[in-house]
Amino acid sequence: MTDFARTRAAFDLPEGVIYLDGNSLGPLPRGVMQRAERVIREEWGGMLIRGWNDAGWMALSTRVGDRIARLVGAEAGSVICGDTLSIRTFQALNAALALNPDRRVILSDTGNFPSDLYIADGLARLKGEGYALRTAPPGAIGDALDETVAVLMLTEVDYRTGRLHDMRDLTERAHALGIVTVWDLAHSAGAVPVDLSGCGADFAVGCTYKYLNGGPGAPAFLYVAPRHQGVSFPTIQGWLGHAEPFAFEQGYRPAAGIARMRIGTPPVIQLAILDAALDVWEGVSMDDIRARSIGLSERFIAGVEALDAGLELVSPRDPMGRGSQVSFSHPDGYAIMQTLIADGVIGDFRAPDRIRFGFAPLYLDDRDIDTAVARLGRIMAGERWRDARFSARKAVT
Ligand SMILES: *Cc1c(COP(=O)(O)O)cnc(C)c1O
Numbered sequence: 001m002t003d004f005a006r007t008r009a010a011f012d013l014p015e016g017v018i019y020l021d022g023n024s025l026g027p028l029p030r031g032v033m034q035r036a037e038r039v040i041r042e043e044w045g046g047m048l049i050r051g052w053n054d055a056g057w058m059a060l061s062t063r064v065g066d067r068i069a070r071l072v073g074a075e076a077g078s079v080i081c082g083d084t085l086s087i088r089t090f091q092a093l094n095a096a097l098a099l100n101p102d103r104r105v106i107l108s109d110t111g112n113f114p115s116d117l118y119i120a121d122g123l124a125r126l127k128g129e130g131y132a133l134r135t136a137p138p139g140a141i142g143d144a145l146d147e148t149v150a151v152l153m154l155t156e157v158d159y160r161t162g163r164l165h166d167m168r169d170l171t172e173r174a175h176a177l178g179i180v181t182v183w184d185l186a187h188s189a190g191a192v193p194v195d196l197s198g199c200g201a202d203f204a205v206g207c208t209y210k211y212l213n214g215g216p217g218a219p220a221f222l223y224v225a226p227r228h229q230g231v232s233f234p235t236i237q238g239w240l241g242h243a244e245p246f247a248f249e250q251g252y253r254p255a256a257g258i259a260r261m262r263i264g265t266p267p268v269i270q271l272a273i274l275d276a277a278l279d280v281w282e283g284v285s286m287d288d289i290r291a292r293s294i295g296l297s298e299r300f301i302a303g304v305e306a307l308d309a310g311l312e313l314v315s316p317r318d319p320m321g322r323g324s325q326v327s328f329s330h331p332d333g334y335a336i337m338q339t340l341i342a343d344g345v346i347g348d349f350r351a352p353d354r355i356r357f358g359f360a361p362l363y364l365d366d367r368d369i370d371t372a373v374a375r376l377g378r379i380m381a382g383e384r385w386r387d388a389r390f391s392a393r394k395a396v397t
Contacts, residue, residue, distance in 0.1 A: 001285075001288065002283065002284045002285050002288035002289070002292075003283065004288075004292065004361065004362070004365070006283075007280055007284065007361075007362040007363065008362070008363045008364075008365065010029050010030055010031070010279075010280045010362070010363075011027050011028065011029055011030065011213075011280075011362070011363040012027070012028050012029070012030050012033075013027055013363065016344045017344050017345075017346060018344060018345045018346070018364075018368045018371055018372045018375075019346050019360075019363070019364075020345060020346060020347045020357040020358055020359065020364075020372060021346045021347055021348050021357075021358055022210070022211060022213070022358050022359075022360035022362075022363070023187060023191070023210055023211065023324065023325045023356070023358025023359075023360070024210060024348055024358065025209055025210070025216060026190075026209060026210060026211060026212060026213030026214070026215075026277070026360065027213060027363065028213075028215070029213055029276065029277045029279070029280050031276045031277075031279050031280070032215070032273050032276045032277055034276070035272055035273060035275070035276035036269070036272070036273055036276075038272075039055070039268065039269055039272040039273075040269065043055040043057070043272075044268075044269075051268075057266070057268045058266070060081075060266055060268060060271040060272065060275065061080055061081050061082045061262060061266045061271065062077070062080060062081075062258065062259065063275070064081040064219075064271055064274055064275050064278065065078075065079035065080045065081045065221060065258065066079065067275070067278045067281075068081060068189065068206075068208070068212070068221050068278070069223070071189055071190060071194075071212075071281060071286065072185055072188070072189055072194040072196050072204065072206070072223070073193070073194050073195035073196045073197050073198060073199075074196045074197055074204070074223050075197050075225075075226055077226070077257055077258060078196075078223055078224060078225065078226055078229070078258055079221050079222065079223045079258065080221065080222050080258045080259070080261045080262060081208070081219050081220070081221045081222075081266075081271060081274070082219045082220070082262065082263070082266045082267060082271070083219060083220055083263055084207075084217075084219070084220050085115070085184075085186060085205055085206065085207040085220040086115045086119055087220070087236070087263075088205040088220045088221065088222040089115070089116055089119045089120075089153075089182070089184065089205050090119050090122075090123060090235065090236075091222060091234055091235050091236065091261060092182045092203040092204070092205050092222055092224075093106065093119065093120055093123055093151060093153060093182055093203075094123060094235040095203060095224070095228070095232040095233060095234075095235065096150070096151040096153075096180040096181070096182050096202060096203050097123075097127070097131070097150055097151055097180075098232070098233065099180045099202070099228065099231070099232070100150035100151065100178070100179070100180050103147075103148060103149065103150035103178075104129070104130045104131045104132060104148075104150060105131075105132055105133075105134050105148050105149045105150055105151075106120045106123075106124060106131075106132070106133045106134065106149075106150065106151045106153055107134050107135070107136065107141070107144055107145065107149045107151070107152050107153070107179075108120060108133065108134075108135050108152075108153045108154060109135060109136060109137065109138040109141050109154060110135045110136065110137050110138065111137075111138045111155075111158045111160060111161070111163070112135075112153075112154065112155050112158075112184075113155055113159050113184070113186065116153065116155060116184055117133065117135070120133045120153060121133045134149070138158060138163055138165070141154065141165070141170065142169075142170065142173060145170075145173055145174055145177055145179060146177065147177055147178065149174075149177070149179045150179065150180065151179065151180050151181070151182055152170065152174045152179050152180070152181050152182070153181075153182040153184070154170065154181075154182075154183060154184065155183075155184035155185075155186060155187065156183055156184065156185055156187070156188045156192075156194070156323070157186075157187035157188050157191065157192065157322075157323030157324075157325070158187075158323075159186070159187055159350070160314075160327060160350050160354060160356070161314050161315045161316070161322075161327055161354075162187075162315040162316070162322040162323045162324070162325040162326055162327060163315070163316050163321060163322065163323075164192065164316070164320075164321055164322055164323050167183060167194070167195075167199050167201065168195070168198070168199045171183075171199045171200055171201055171202075172199075172200070175200065180202045180203070181201055181202045181203065182202065182203045182204070182205070183196070183201050183203070183204040183205075184204070184205050184206065185204055185205065185206035186205075186206050186207050186210060187210060187211075187323050187324075187325065188206065188323060189206045189207075189208070189210070189211060189212055189221075190210070190211030190212045190213075190281070190289075190360075191210075191211045191289075191293065191323050191324035191325075191358075191360075192286070192289075192290055192293075192323050192324060193286040193287060193289075193290055194286075196223055196225075197225075200225075201223070201225060202224075202225050202228060203222070203223060203224055203225070203228070204222075204223035205220060205221065205222050205223070206220065206221050207220045207221075208220065208221065208274050208277075210358075211324070211358075211360060212274070212277065212278065212281075213277040213280065213362075214270070214273060214274035214277050214278075215270065215273050215274070215277070217270065218270050218273070218274050218277075219266075219267050219270055219271060219274065222258075222261050224258055224261060229256075229257050229258060229260075230256075232260075232261075233254060233260070234254070234260050234261045234262070234263065236263050237252045237254075238262065238263035238264045239264065240262040240263060240264055240265065240266075241254060241255055241259065241260045241261060241262045241263060242254070242255060243255045243256070280362060284362070288361075289361050289362075292361035293324040293359050293360075293361050294319040295366075296359040296361060296364055296365075296366070296369055297319065297322065297324065297325075297326050297359045298319055299366060299369045299370075300326060300357060300359070300369050300372070300373065301313060301315075301317075301326055303369065303370065303373030304328060304373060304376065307373070307376065307377045307380055309376075309377070309380035309381070310330060310380075311328040311329070311330050311355075311380075312328060312329045312330070313326070313327075313328055314327045314328060314329045314354060315327050324358060324359050324360070324361075325356060325357060325358040325359065326356075326357050326359070327350070327354045327355065327356045327357070328354070328355050329353045329354050329355075330353060330355065331353055332385060332386075332391075333349055333353045333354055333355045334349050334353075334390075334391065334393065334397065335385040335386070335387075335390040335391045336355060336376075336379065336380070336385045336390075337349045337355045338385070338390040338391070339379045339384050339385040339387070339390045340355075340375065340376055340379060342390070343375045343378075343379065344375070345371075345372045345375050345376065348397060349397045350397070351397070357372075
């Protein structure tokens with residue numbers, strides 16, 4: 001059994017704040033400060049360049065990758081960490097397309113995160129020769145699979161609504177038609193149980209600053225199924241993906257295994273911080289996370305609907321069809337969220353009219369949910385959100 005009292009105590013949340021935005025930026029785990037201090041002062045400050053060997057900096061990308069692998073059902077040695085999700089998506093997509101050279105279509109859904117769609121569209125343009133991104137509504141993806149599709153690229157949990165794709169079923173159906181899959185786990189890793197290996201997924205990517213609490217701008221991860229590692233290329237052929245970076249050869253020779261997906265110098269400080277943040281996950285079962293996440297989100301939905309305040313649920317009502325986040329729509333959603341944040345309940349807003357709440361079982365409990373609902377109820381009843389200062393749009397919503 002996961003000890004949620006321990007995990008809750010492992011976070012340093014500001015007094016009075018109820019944090020329902022861990023799906024966008026996870027909060028600070030207590031152990032991170034010490035580790036950051038150590039890596040900066042003792043390793044960088046004290047060891048200087050010797051840190052690459054003496055502090056194991058060079059091994060961090062794969063070491064941290066292996067720790068993430070455990071959380072997403074991936075085989076050891078199949079996950080690399082570093083660079084951003086957008087870059088990792090580009091790498092995964094191009095490697096996937098290369099496995100299906102006679103086809104030209106990347107299929108995704110219209111609800112996918114813009115960066116994923118932009119990257120796919122940009123890659124198709126770069127490749128030319130009839131390559132194209134095709135999209136279908138999330139509910140119609142199964143029907144859109146056919147033998148013209150080279151790669152199916154989906155984000156498992158929809159960032160706006162929390163709608164959850166059936167990874168096992170869609171991967172199976174894609175494979176039956178000779179389609180290679182790329183799964184984006186941005187809102188899955190640390191939120192829902194994922195079984196990349198068991199589903200037979202080909203490639204996957206994800207970020208670590210959301211439910212994995214790696215901090216703003218934390219490095220992303222890339223999964224390549226073991227069966228594809230020997231024939232997949234990194235696209236961006238950096239020196240650290242070379243078989244022998246310190247031979248400084250003129251020509252490129254890819255490293256064996258997942259290491260060839262490395263590009264350049266790893267972000268050591270961010271990787272060390274992420275490594276410390278992952279300590280919280282030791283002894284945590286993803287099934288326990290899922291059960292608790294459903295309990296919290298069901299409680300929140302019931303509470304908000306009982307307010308009868310004109311907030312429409314836009315997430316799937318069936319908890320099995322959702323990830324770990326819930327959204328409601330309201331024409332004045334932006335101002336309502338700003339008022340709620342001013343009252344210490346932090347969620348976020350996604351255009352055009354959605355207020356979004358993430359439920360991270362590591363540090364949230366039923367009392368938090370009840371307090372959040374009560375504060376929201378007060379705001380809706382008093383219409384305080386009509387105050388003009390809550391409607392001024394900020395750069396990040
Ligand atoms: C958060 C998120 C991103 C962000 O990509 P970055 O390169 O880290 O900025 C991309 N795709 C999805 C699906 C996301 O949820």
